[in-house]
Amino acid sequence: MSLLFRAALRIVPSTWRDSVEEDLEAAARRAGRGELWRVWQAAVLGIRLRSAIQVDLVTSDFRYALRSLSHAPSFAAGAISTFALGIGVNIAVFAAVDHMLFKPLPYAAPSELIQFRVCGETGTCQGSFPSALFVDGRTTLTTIWPMAIAGSTSGYDVAPVVPDQPPVRLHGATPNLLSVLGVRPVLGRDITPEDAAAKANVALLSYETWQRRFGGTPDLQSLRLVQGPKTVKVIGILPRGFAPPSGVQQDADWDGLVMAGDAWTTPRGEGSIHPPLARLKPGASVDAARAEMTSLIAARSAELRQWNSRAQPRIQIDRLETSLYDRFLKYAWLIVGASALILVMACVNLSGLLLVRGRSRQGDAALRVALGATSGRLILTSVFETLVIAISGAAIALVVFAATSRLMIALLPPMFARYMADAANPRVLWLALVSATACAAVAGLWPGLVAARSDVRSQLGGVERRHTRVRGGRTMLALEAALGVVLVLGAVLFLASFVKLTSEELGVRPDGLFRVRNAYSSVQNPGAAGYEDVVQALSEIPGIAGIAGGDSVVGGGGVPMRGFSSDRSVRGGRYQVTAGYFSAIGNPLLAGREFTREEVSARAPVVVLDRTGATFMFPGDVPASVVGRTLNLPGEVPRTIIGVATDVRHRYGADLTPSIYVPLGAEMSRYSDMVARVDPTSMSATELRNRINQRLQTDKVVVAHVPELMEPGLRDPRFQAVLLGCLALAGLLLSAGGLYALAAFEVALRRQEIGVRMALGATAAQIRALMIRESVRPVLVGTAAGLLVAWWGSSVFQSLLYRLDARGPEIYSVGAVTLVLSAVLAAWIPARRAARTDPAVVLRSQ
Amino acid sequence: MPPLRDQPLLGEVELLVLMAVLRLDADAYAAPIRELIEREAGAELSRGTVYVTLERLEQKGYVASWFSDPIAIRGGKAKRLFQLKPAGLTALKAARAAVDRLAAGTLLERPAWRKG
Numbered sequence: 011m012s013l014l015f016r017a018a019l020r021i022v023p024s025t026w027r028d029s030v031e032e033d034l035e036a037a038a039r040r041a042g043r044g045e046l047w048r049v050w051q052a053a054v055l056g057i058r059l060r061s062a063i064q065v066d067l068v069t070s071d072f073r074y075a076l077r078s079l080s081h082a083p084s085f086a087a088g089a090i091s092t093f094a095l096g097i098g099v100n101i102a103v104f105a106a107v108d109h110m111l112f113k114p115l116p117y118a119a120p121s122e123l124i125q126f127r128v129c130g131e132t133g134t135c136q137g138s139f140p141s142a143l144f145v146d147g148r149t150t151l152t153t154i155w156p157m158a159i160a161g162s163t164s165g166y167d168v169a170p171v172v173p174d175q176p177p178v179r180l181h182g183a184t185p186n187l188l189s190v191l192g193v194r195p196v197l198g199r200d201i202t203p204e205d206a207a208a209k210a211n212v213a214l215l216s217y218e219t220w221q222r223r224f225g226g227t228p229d230l231q232s233l234r235l236v237q238g239p240k241t242v243k244v245i246g247i248l249p250r251g252f253a254p255p256s257g258v259q260q261d262a263d264w265d266g267l268v269m270a271g272d273a274w275t276t277p278r279g280e281g282s283i284h285p286p287l288a289r290l291k292p293g294a295s296v297d298a299a300r301a302e303m304t305s306l307i308a309a310r311s312a313e314l315r316q317w318n319s320r321a322q323p324r325i326q327i328d329r330l331e332t333s334l335y336d337r338f339l340k341y342a343w344l345i346v347g348a349s350a351l352i353l354v355m356a357c358v359n360l361s362g363l364l365l366v367r368g369r370s371r372q373g374d375a376a377l378r379v380a381l382g383a384t385s386g387r388l389i390l391t392s393v394f395e396t397l398v399i400a401i402s403g404a405a406i407a408l409v410v411f412a413a414t415s416r417l418m419i420a421l422l423p424p425m426f427a428r429y430m431a432d433a434a435n436p437r438v439l440w441l442a443l444v445s446a447t448a449c450a451a452v453a454g455l456w457p458g459l460v461a462a463r464s465d466v467r468s469q470l471g472g473v474e475r476r477h478t479r480v481r482g483g484r485t486m487l488a489l490e491a492a493l494g495v496v497l498v499l500g501a502v503l504f505l506a507s508f509v510k511l512t513s514e515e516l517g518v519r520p521d522g523l524f525r526v527r528n529a530y531s532s533v534q535n536p537g538a539a540g541y542e543d544v545v546q547a548l549s550e551i552p553g554i555a556g557i558a559g560g561d562s563v564v565g566g567g568g569v570p571m572r573g574f575s576s577d578r579s580v581r582g583g584r585y586q587v588t589a590g591y592f593s594a595i596g597n598p599l600l601a602g603r604e605f606t607r608e609e610v611s612a613r614a615p616v617v618v619l620d621r622t623g624a625t626f627m628f629p630g631d632v633p634a635s636v637v638g639r640t641l642n643l644p645g646e647v648p649r650t651i652i653g654v655a656t657d658v659r660h661r662y663g664a665d666l667t668p669s670i671y672v673p674l675g676a677e678m679s680r681y682s683d684m685v686a687r688v689d690p691t692s693m694s695a696t697e698l699r700n701r702i703n704q705r706l707q708t709d710k711v712v713v714a715h716v717p718e719l720m721e722p723g724l725r726d727p728r729f730q731a732v733l734l735g736c737l738a739l740a741g742l743l744l745s746a747g748g749l750y751a752l753a754a755f756e757v758a759l760r761r762q763e764i765g766v767r768m769a770l771g772a773t774a775a776q777i778r779a780l781m782i783r784e785s786v787r788p789v790l791v792g793t794a795a796g797l798l799v800a801w802w803g804s805s806v807f808q809s810l811l812y813r814l815d816a817r818g819p820e821i822y823s824v825g826a827v828t829l830v831l832s833a834v835l836a837a838w839i840p841a842r843r844a845a846r847t848d849p850a851v852v853l854r855s856q
Numbered sequence: 857m858p859p860l861r862d863q864p865l866l867g868e869v870e871l872l873v874l875m876a877v878l879r880l881d882a883d884a885y886a887a888p889i890r891e892l893i894e895r896e897a898g899a900e901l902s903r904g905t906v907y908v909t910l911e912r913l914e915q916k917g918y919v920a921s922w923f924s925d926p927i928a929i930r931g932g933k934a935k936r937l938f939q940l941k942p943a944g945l946t947a948l949k950a951a952r953a954a955v956d957r958l959a960a961g962t963l964l965e966r967p968a969w970r971k972g
Contacts, residue, residue, distance in 0.1 A: 025921075026907060026911075026936065028933035028934050028935070028936070029885060029886050029887075029933070029935055029936045030886075030903075030907070031933060032887075032933045032935070033886055033903065034903075036887065037887075037903075051903065054904060055903055055904050055907060058904040058907070058908050059904070059907055059911060062908040062911050062912060063911060132951045523890060621918065714898075716960075
């Protein structure tokens with residue numbers, strides 16, 4: 011008989027063991043079954059018989075756990091809320107990142123899908139792709155099925171048009187998009203090659219939009235969408251929960267797909283399209299596709315140089331799931347890691363609480379041992395107790411999550427919020443159940459082992475050995491401190507990074523600054539003279555403190571670039587601006603002055619440099635000494651420098667490039683905008699817009715408050731900082747709570763010792779110091795260990811931080827001090843109680 | 857006839873196992889019980905089901921079990937043998953009676969083709 015079979019037989023209750031063994035061996039001989047079959051059968055039989063026999067024992071254990079918890083309501087409340095916090099954090103995080111990290115993409119065989127992108131050396135990828143490669147690639151690449159594209163959102167109205175209805179936002183898609191993704195419409199049909207050949211205006215709606223806007227009508231024939239003179243027929247409904255890659259990636263919501271094939275297939279090298287995706291043919295690898303693409307790039311190098319302003323674009327090919335989420339993956343994992351730490355801390359905390367409780371119930375445990383309970387039973391009792399706590403905690407967490415998920419969706423960045431799972435999602439329920447059970451098993455094991463080792467004779471024989479420490483308590487404290495300091499460090503790092511990001515000089519005072527833009531860019535180009543007249547006319551509107559025109563001033567859009575060095579390897583901005591531009595945006599000039607109206611009208615050969623530009627062109631000179639010199643740039647007339655401006659960041663965290671500002675020339679560019687400075691308390695954006703439109707007798711001008719334009723750049727960093735801050739706070743609470751419980755209990759155990767010490771002359775201050783010292787020592791050890799771990803792992807965070815050293819000593823000191831201070835505070839209360847011990851009372855009671 | 861309402865009804869599997877124990881008499885242990893049910897009743901029960909049912913029946917007091925002497929080979933095992941207790945017999949009779957009473961006057965009791 012093999013060892014394995016013998017081991018499996020141990021599962022079978024002893025009263026059945028021989029019968030089962032004989033039965034299985036005979037059956038195996040008869041039917042020619044192998045060893046594995048016997049082992050499996052024995053294990054299954056063992057488990058079934060045990061659960062049949064021990065069903066009473068299990069229910070009695072449950073009853074016991076419930077009873078003992080109901081006798082200690084404050085302990086139960088503390089333990090359950092600790093656990094609810096731990097599980098709740100994990101449920102919320104899992105619900106938010108599940109679609110990104112764990113669930114496969116909602117397409118057929120998603121691992122075969124790849125995306126082509128143009129990426130820089132630093133790993134940042136562009137949203138555009140040379141259309142030449144797309145057109146050529148469709149016919150020449152043999153490792154993939156023809157590429158598809160989804161992108162460029164545009165708004166359509168529902169026919170008949172009702173005013174003030176939100177538009178239906180459709181993403182343009184090549185006709186083959188759905189077949190590449192392996193998705194079929196749930197109603198109606200896909201776009202056919204005939205549609206493509208006829209350039210038909212056809213669209214597919216998302217299931218959700220179809221339900222919400224059209225009440226799920228089965229009559230698709232009647233649905234028409236219009237955009238100006240164009241009418242689009244709805245031919246199908248996409249499956250529930252489907253989103254095209256472009257819909258997953260973009261922040262805005264989307265309502266469906268519209269066929270837009272022909273616009274992207276013009277074979278001109280300079281055209282840009284959205285990054286295409288494709289499905290690998292059977293047996294083809296990503297590497298093979300990469301090699302093919304490389305040779306294609308070599309063949310079209312001339313057009314591509316033109317496309318990417320002289321440089322060869324770097325094409326990166328990734329699996330679709332990587333390319334969709336790569337911007338978020340790191341910090342999604344960071345959040346998962348942090349929330350897992352919270353759960354581990356909750357487990358450790360619960361374990362500590364149970365140890366404390368077990369210490370006070372040693373007599374109980376000893377009695378059970380004396381009555382014949384095996385150590386397995388005692389451990390099981392402890393695990394059952396934690397199980398009751400954990401399941402209650404998980405239930406509370408689920409209820410709270412269900413109640414607050416709307417709020418969370420509002421607070422989370424769209425990438426996490428849009429596909430967030432709700433509390434009724436089976437995967438979320440499973441996670442709650444599995445993590446609660448696993449934690450209960452882990453957290454209950456140690457206290458159970460300690461209880462099982464309780465010394466019956468000393469407990470029941472009256473010769474009580476005086477333990478004044480909770481066994482294992484110190485280790486728990488150290489462990490919690492180590493986990494806590496990692497969390498606190500993470501929070502401090504991200505908070506510091508966020509503060510750095512927002513406190514950096516923008517070169518623009520965003521409050522009260524509005525971007526004024528013509529809604530239709532074709533009308534935006536009235537010629538420089540007209541433009542100046544417009545600025546002049548608008549400056550007379552009451553309430554406008556300053557107005558000026560300039561290229562792509564703030565809050566997005568393209569930036570006009572030019573070469574700064576003769577080989578054009580260093581590139582920077584070249585902005586055309588009108589008089590009063592710098593005062594309007596609130597840029598403090600470092601030296602010199604800005605353009606006068608005369609200089610702008612005369613297109614005088616003058617220039618304002620920014621600080622980076624000044625430093626680049628005249629290294630080592632202070633701004634004041636640069637003014638008055640002549641600037642010679644390739645392809646530019648010699649210009650006299652009349653001022654040096656503070657560097658402008660067009661968005662938070664933007665890199666600084668050398669820039670020049672020149673008087674608004676005759677060659678108006680597509681980047682031109684206007685900015686207006688207004689007292690934001692006296693005039694709203696709508697009011698400003700109305701006044702400008704009224705003045706210009708048009709309705710085409712739109713205005714946007716610059717802080718709102720810059721806001722999206724802060725969303726992710728702010729979210730990271732707030733989230734890690736919350737997690738760290740939870741971690742601090744847990745570790746402080748655990749320390750408090752343990753310290754308070756030890757004070758109670760050591761009352762006699764303290765009484766003796768005080769009778770012998772110890773002062774209250776000395777007792778307090780003693781108690782705090784002893785509680786905080788394991789925290790110090792744990793903190794040191796946690797700092798080491800954080801140091802070792804900090805390189806992972808580095809890329810998520812904004813110009814901040816993840817190993818900066820000041821960050822580490824702040825983290826360590828915060829944790830130790832919270833520990834001292836938590837130990838202070840019980841220590842004070844200890845110091846108030848009256849020696850006379852204690853000694854008399856002996 | 858024993859009143860039914862005092863007697864918890866037997867489950868189908870319980871009924872089969874009890875009958876098998878009754879039939880096998882001195883040889884009633886798990887393996888032959890299972891074989892008998894398969895052969896005579898055509899019901900293929902898993903081992904676990906038979907063992908767990910026997911365990912339950914013993915807990916309910918319908919059968920008693922004891923260990924036989926180890927069989928006379930080297931390393932021979934002691935079988936766990938079962939025997940019907942009076943309560944088990946009562947339960948069997950009650951179950952049988954319940955079926956009979958329900959079947960009275962139906963096709964089951966008097967098949968149509970034997971009529972006349």
